[in-house]
Amino acid sequence: MTVSGGRRLHLAAALDGSGWHPAAWREPGARPAELLTAGYWADLVTEAEGGLLDFVTFEDALSLQSDRRQHPDTRTDRVRGRLDAVLIAARVAPLTRHIGLIPTVTVTHTEPFHVSTAIATLDWVSSGRGGVRVKVSARQDEARHFGRRELAAGDNAIPDLFAEAADYVEVVRRLWDSWEDDAEIRDAATGRFVDRDKLHYIDFAGRWFSVKGPSITPRPPQGQPIVSALAHRDVAYQLLASSADAGFVTPKDAASASAIVTEVRRWQEAAGRSGEPVRLFADLLVFLDDSAAAAARRRARLDDQAGAPYRSDAAIFTGTPAELADLLRNWQSAGLTGFRLRPGAIPHDLLQITRVLVPELQRRGAFRQAYESPGSSSLRSLLGLPRPASRYAAARGLEASL
Amino acid sequence: MKQVHLAAHFPGVNNTTVWSDPRAGSHIEFNSFAHFARTAERAKFDFLFLAEGLRLREQNGKIYDLDVVGRPDTFTILAALAAVTDHLGLAGTINSTFNEPYEVARQFATLDHLSAGRAAWNVVTSWDAFTGENFRRGGFLPQEARYERARTFLATVMELLDSWHGDEIVADALSGQFLTRAGAGKFAHADDHFDIAGQFDVPRSPQGRPVIFQAGDSDEGREFAAAAADAIFSRHATLEAGQAFYADVKGRLAKYGRSPGQLKILPAATFVLGPTDEQARELAHEIRLQQVTGPTAIAFLEQLWNRDLSAYDPDGPLPDTDPLPGENTTARGRASVRMYRDPVATAREWRARADAEKLSIRELIIEVTGRQSFIGSPATVAATINHFVQADASDGFILVPHITPGGLDEFADTVVPLLQERGVFRTQYQGTTLREHLGLEAS
Numbered sequence: 001m002t003v004s005g006g007r008r009l010h011l012a013a014a015l016d017g018s019g020w021h022p023a024a025w026r027e028p029g030a031r032p033a034e035l036l037t038a039g040y041w042a043d044l045v046t047e048a049e050g051g052l053l054d055f056v057t058f059e060d061a062l063s064l065q066s067d068r069r070q071h072p073d074t075r076t077d078r079v080r081g082r083l084d085a086v087l088i089a090a091r092v093a094p095l096t097r098h099i100g101l102i103p104t105v106t107v108t109h110t111e112p113f114h115v116s117t118a119i120a121t122l123d124w125v126s127s128g129r130g131g132v133r134v135k136v137s138a139r140q141d142e143a144r145h146f147g148r149r150e151l152a153a154g155d156n157a158i159p160d161l162f163a164e165a166a167d168y169v170e171v172v173r174r175l176w177d178s179w180e181d182d183a184e185i186r187d188a189a190t191g192r193f194v195d196r197d198k199l200h201y202i203d204f205a206g207r208w209f210s211v212k213g214p215s216i217t218p219r220p221p222q223g224q225p226i227v228s229a230l231a232h233r234d235v236a237y238q239l240l241a242s243s244a245d246a247g248f249v250t251p252k253d254a255a256s257a258s259a260i261v262t263e264v265r266r267w268q269e270a271a272g273r274s275g276e277p278v279r280l281f282a283d284l285l286v287f288l289d290d291s292a293a294a295a296a297r298r299r300a301r302l303d304d305q306a307g308a309p310y311r312s313d314a315a316i317f318t319g320t321p322a323e324l325a326d327l328l329r330n331w332q333s334a335g336l337t338g339f340r341l342r343p344g345a346i347p348h349d350l351l352q353i354t355r356v357l358v359p360e361l362q363r364r365g366a367f368r369q370a371y372e373s374p375g376s377s378s379l380r381s382l383l384g385l386p387r388p389a390s391r392y393a394a395a396r397g398l399e400a401s402l
Numbered sequence: 403m404k405q406v407h408l409a410a411h412f413p414g415v416n417n418t419t420v421w422s423d424p425r426a427g428s429h430i431e432f433n434s435f436a437h438f439a440r441t442a443e444r445a446k447f448d449f450l451f452l453a454e455g456l457r458l459r460e461q462n463g464k465i466y467d468l469d470v471v472g473r474p475d476t477f478t479i480l481a482a483l484a485a486v487t488d489h490l491g492l493a494g495t496i497n498s499t500f501n502e503p504y505e506v507a508r509q510f511a512t513l514d515h516l517s518a519g520r521a522a523w524n525v526v527t528s529w530d531a532f533t534g535e536n537f538r539r540g541g542f543l544p545q546e547a548r549y550e551r552a553r554t555f556l557a558t559v560m561e562l563l564d565s566w567h568g569d570e571i572v573a574d575a576l577s578g579q580f581l582t583r584a585g586a587g588k589f590a591h592a593d594d595h596f597d598i599a600g601q602f603d604v605p606r607s608p609q610g611r612p613v614i615f616q617a618g619d620s621d622e623g624r625e626f627a628a629a630a631a632d633a634i635f636s637r638h639a640t641l642e643a644g645q646a647f648y649a650d651v652k653g654r655l656a657k658y659g660r661s662p663g664q665l666k667i668l669p670a671a672t673f674v675l676g677p678t679d680e681q682a683r684e685l686a687h688e689i690r691l692q693q694v695t696g697p698t699a700i701a702f703l704e705q706l707w708n709r710d711l712s713a714y715d716p717d718g719p720l721p722d723t724d725p726l727p728g729e730n731t732t733a734r735g736r737a738s739v740r741m742y743r744d745p746v747a748t749a750r751e752w753r754a755r756a757d758a759e760k761l762s763i764r765e766l767i768i769e770v771t772g773r774q775s776f777i778g779s780p781a782t783v784a785a786t787i788n789h790f791v792q793a794d795a796s797d798g799f800i801l802v803p804h805i806t807p808g809g810l811d812e813f814a815d816t817v818v819p820l821l822q823e824r825g826v827f828r829t830q831y832q833g834t835t836l837r838e839h840l841g842l843e844a845s
Contacts, residue, residue, distance in 0.1 A: 023578075042485075079580055086477075086478060087478065094482055124431065184472070211535070212457075216456060
């Protein structure tokens with residue numbers, strides 16, 4: 001079935017090592033010895049930008065990759081070792097002009113102040129293409145790497161981690177707003193570099209931390225860089241609803257996509273954000289080839305090499321890019337903004353996305369033909385999100401008018 | 403002949419930086435950083451240096467607005483600069499009080515990977531609860547505990563970085579072996595400050611360890627540098643003071659089993675260039691007037707006096723009252739003259755000098771704060787820099803231009819070629835890593 005016309009969809013690629021399948025590093029064309037080099041990441045992001053994608057995400061965690069949930073494993077046959085995702089994003093920013101850059105940050109063990117300034121700086125070095133995917137950590141091994149806190153057990157443990165994440169995002173966002181856009185005045189006559197009435201203490205005090213502010217970094221080009229999270233269940237949907245600009249969700253089919261969208265919208269209403277757009281992307285793990293049989297064979301070969309069938313939290317698609325295009329159009333009608341595709345193997349599946357899937361979607365009128373602005377794009381504009389005014393500027397304006 | 407080492411300090415948030423100059427550009431846009439870094443690399447400098455500030459400065463309870471305010475995040479901007487340079491070292495000041503070793507280790511290891519071996523870390527400690535108000539940990543550390551924490555923080559980061567040896571990744575697609583052995587990155591560290599264990603997740607970077615800088619000038623700071631640093635960032639304006647410091651610090655190395663070449667001494671230095679020495683001197687005076695405006699002079703005075711002096715005329719005489727004793731409540735978030743000297747004695751000294759030389763507040767502050775290090779024609783400045791290095795007052799300098807981002811251009815175009823002609827400064831990079839530029843052994 002070919003659906004033509006209709007709303008355009010948005011596409012992102014989720015970059016992780018040599019792809020999401022654990023045996024992907026052994027595939028022809030993989031560059032497993034280069035995963036820690038800047039050149040590798042620059043090539044992947046340049047390829048994604050060539051495919052006109054909205055953004056790429058970079059996976060990260062505060063522990064070595066492991067097949068176990070709480071602890072390291074002892075495997076020697078899989079990719080182990082990684083780089084800090086924020087710094088990868090910053091490293092590739094000057095080499096690209098349009099594509100959004102969304103690194104993963106673990107909020108459970110890091111400082112909201114440092115992360116706020118880091119993402120603001122990513123936004124500065126990319127001229128407005130920065131974002132962040134926030135992630136909580138319930139792993140015991142990661143807690144031991146910091147030695148600062150015992151992870152709570154019991155029913156409230158996970159909800160508490162997400163509640164802390166919401167506080168964290170609140171601090172990050174307030175810090176971004178803590179400089180009004182026109183705070184820097186350079187008034188030689190009075191000798192003042194800034195108008196300090198336009199710098200604001202954020203005075204956040206919560207259960208887990210207090211942060212005074214203002215930020216050390218001026219308000220970034222997007223005002224508010226994109227905050228996103230991956231969500232599989234209610235507490236995470238609430239985080240999307242209360243705190244995010246974009247969410248990655250994992251429906252199994254069009255019906256479950258529709259159910260998830262409905263649930264997130266309901267939580268948005270509960271959080272008083274029903275009027276604000278939260279862009280929802282379905283995650284899909286993809287194995288793409290010229291024929292469905294070839295894709296299935298390749299996936300089977302990868303599973304053989306890994307010694308077990310690959311399982312994922314996201315739905316797995318195996319087939320041709322044209323078939324995937326059908327599926328995307330079908331699911332999109334559930335109210336999704338677009339899709340974050342996780343390439344099973346890199347470069348193979350990334351190239352299938354950028355060089356086959358994208359042209360296919362373009363032919364159907366379902367994807368952009370070019371980035372709209374010739375110079376450079378902001379991620380907010382790619383996603384159709386307005387640039388918000390600083391909350392403090394708005395408050396000041398109100399005061400002035402009273 | 404010793405080789406001169408040169409580095410470039412991105413103009414910071416002190417009054418050294420003249421933002422009111424028509425040529426002054428943005429302190430935050432990436433183009434400024436890229437211009438500055440490319441100039442330093444074109445001039446074959448060893449590295450670019452960034453300072454740190456984790457809270458905006460305040461004076462009299464308000465955000466201090468007379469100097470440049472605001473800066474990017476250190477790691478993020480250095481990672482981006484790695485994309486627009488190929489050889490230049492990238493040195494960041496990172497605090498050991500408001501960070502955790504695991505995170506700092508992975509950030510430096512990552513920066514070193516992404517720059518192919520060009521990362522350096524200036525290890526500093528924070529001094530107050532004022533900065534702590536922006537962080538989870540909050541609070542503050544007593545003076546002795548600060549160095550203790552810095553020492554153990556650094557040692558812990560090194561343990562994490564050394565937990566990978568560099569031979570673990572084989573990535574052999576045919577056999578399916580990615581690692582040579584399980585358990586790479588294992589670590590365990592327990593002391594009064596850190597009790598952590600597990601597996602570090604960033605494999606060994608090209609330099610293994612970033613180049614380590616230390617900036618403190620106290621006895622403890624010198625000892626810390628002698629034990630653990632690759633370079634020391636000092637401030638000693640005269641040849642004699644520089645020589646004394648150089649001899650003192652290098653003399654401390656032997657007891658740690660280190661040789662004098664293993665610790666580079668690189669003072670910060672400002673400069674003013676002119677076609678002739680006389681013209682440079684005139685220009686230097688004009689720049690001092692830009693750096694010390696009337697309001698800035700009063701602000702400096704308040705930092706020593708520890709009270710509001712806004713009613714005083716900067717072109718008039720000094721206050722005849724003495725400074726308020728005790729903790730500095732007037733100026734927060736900066737190292738001030740009060741930290742190193744007795745405020746009352748210093749105030750009396752300043753008053754005596756102002757009386758004797760008939761100096762106004764502003765004129766006095768111009769005299770007693772940060773006169774430019776090197777003033778003269780390119781030939782004079784090149785000769786002076788070389789003299790300091792050959793006379794063992796330093797191993798080179800970290801230059802602090804007063805204009806962003808073009809303040810290094812003239813130095814690169816005029817002084818560097820003269821140093822090269824003298825055969826004391828590289829004409830091409832010989833190696834690729836910062837350790838190689840600095841003539842340090844591999845870690």
